[in-house]
Amino acid sequence: MLDLAMGLVSRGHEVCLAYSPVRAEAGFLQRLRGLPGVTVMPVVMHREVSVEDFSAYSGLWRLAVEQGPFDILHSHSSKAGALLRSIPVPGARVYTPHAFRTMDPHTPPLAALVFGGVETLLARVATDCVIAVSAEEARHARTRLRVPASKLATIVNGVSSPGLRPRALVRSELGIDASDVLVGFVGRLCYQKYPELFLEAISRARKINPAIKGLMLGDGELFGAVEELCISLGLEEAVKLVRGQSAMDYFGGMDCLCMTSRYEAMPYVLLEALSVGLPIVSTRVGGTDEAVVPGVTGFLVESEAEAVAEAVLDLAGDALLRRRLSMGAVERAAAYTTESMVAKTEEVYLKSIGSKMVLSASSRPAA
Template sequence: MKPDDRIRVMEIIARMNVSGPATQVTGLCERLSPVEFDHRLYTGYVDGGEGDHLQLRDATIPVHRVPGLGRAIKPADDYRALFGLANAMREFRPHIVHTRTTKAGALGRLAARLSGAGAARVHTYHGHLLDGQLSRLRQAVYTRTERRLASMTDRIVTVGARVRDDLLAAGIGRPEQYVVIPPGTRLGPLPDRGRARAALGVPLDAPVVAYVGRLKKAKRPDRLAEVARAVLARLPGARFLVCGGGELKEELERAVMPMWDSFRLLGWRRDVETVYAAADVMLLTSDSEGTPLSLVEAGMAGLPAVATRVGSVPEIVVDRRTGFLTEPDADEMADHLVRLLVDPGLTRRMGESARAWTCRAFGVDRLVADTEALYRTLRGAARSEVGSR
């Protein structure tokens, strides 16, 4: 295939902070066929206090920085980003504009219309804001805006069936617009358990629980502290590894101060594999999720999980086979954690099942194959509508 005949894809994401969306984008940038696709990443800068995925993972993928594109909503910056994206589209002339995250999804799709490029428009929902995270007024504005944007979109991708069903129930898009593409990732080599624990200051014989993710409201770090208190009341020697950061970091520090010796607050780390290698069980305490990659990675590391039954989590954790799904109740979560921590045989069996399931269903090669197939379909649609360029 001649280079000029490649499918040109413009990938737009607000920022490449440590998160599932950034992991997905990195995998695609690294592995999409360069012979068939000219795939370019457009993004803003990571805010202070957030981990930068590209730096932490030593990623060397080319990045096109868009001034004004980022996390915060600021009208002047947003207009700057909108027109910057539109100008970039006129220059690049993409066949496909693929947006991710709420702000980038809005600006990218508006820019595609403003530019007149005629590209097929794809938006991926890695989650949504339909589950009580917003006030009633903001929720109504969000829903109305997403309905309007869906009318300007050729394909809506969701990372799980539950996310798709929630969006459809809110009147966002039509069933025929939707494609479910589960996330895909890969995990680096795991260090030896003893070396991992020594590196993190954890006793070799301690029962260890890992939490990996941002410390923000939807993730409920306050519930993490409640669960820890309940576990430590029964297993005083247990340890909790918290890998991540965010706006509630200081709040979590205050909450766990009475249990400080039982916690390791690790911040963002390049070597998340060390955290998984040192742990026995993975914990997720969220009120809201899409399809959390931390659970996928933990499964690939052979860890069973105790997780709230929210979003598409049940599409990753197979209840009572690869872990336990619970209501958002700290005592129930603590009960399941203790059960796993005192029964190494059960933990090992569930961990082996988790590794087999996640490696089969959520590998990065499957993600790339599914995405390439979607892009080929959309290139055909683009040619029929706007010509082959």
């Protein structure tokens, strides 16, 4: 979202970015403060559905009135998408869910029916364009949520690749030996990202190869539970937990990235890792198979500790394999540029604004 905002500013657009200070992680806030030319507005919005959502709705409405009128109202994530698209103010509505909740195969049937019903209704009556970030998410939108094809666009996230900090420096700060194989996990510590599976896989892998170490970057509602699981698995010294830091600050010290999500569309961190040449071990979910090519950029596995551990062991025991997958990752990442993402999003904006103008003109009484 921050790269998109900066890209739009560089193309001459005015951008007002609303964010929730209670949901944002420290790394995001740090980058947010350094966005030149972007108006930044805090709106308190909690992750859980509660009566506090009425206050968030009021805050977004007030922002839209005081800072607007806007040509485009672009919402990201399901809750912000539902609230912002429901506000009765001018402007074309664009929505990027970044993985529909209904993509989780473990969602209870009643919850899936409710979430799916809301998404379908809003897509049909309060949205000019839904942006899917992977072909799989677009397919889900069409077939499961019945989003009209005319209102659907697929724009994969784009990344830039800044320089990495030296490997030796990162490892020295973490207390990781040069001979250790460091497996990274980056993401919010929550149900979707399934951090428990990562720990269970590292525990299994270390019984065969004790040189394997883990690094978990993230924060969230499961942080305490993750700490407790580390202790119960005897991983206090083998897995480092780091809160509120940028992944790019630590990628240089990693040997591979491990993603254990229950569901995804196209995670940004996956593309970041590819761009710096990190081999990937990922659960086979959502659009991950569009970026993770088995044997070329990494491995796709089932959502089981044994399967994840086996893939990690394969990488840990073969430096030449890691090097080959690293080259494949960089080559694959070249298709996912920030410039392409911004340009395609701008096209969606212009098309959405044009549709609004045509609709407005066609609804006027004939002279």
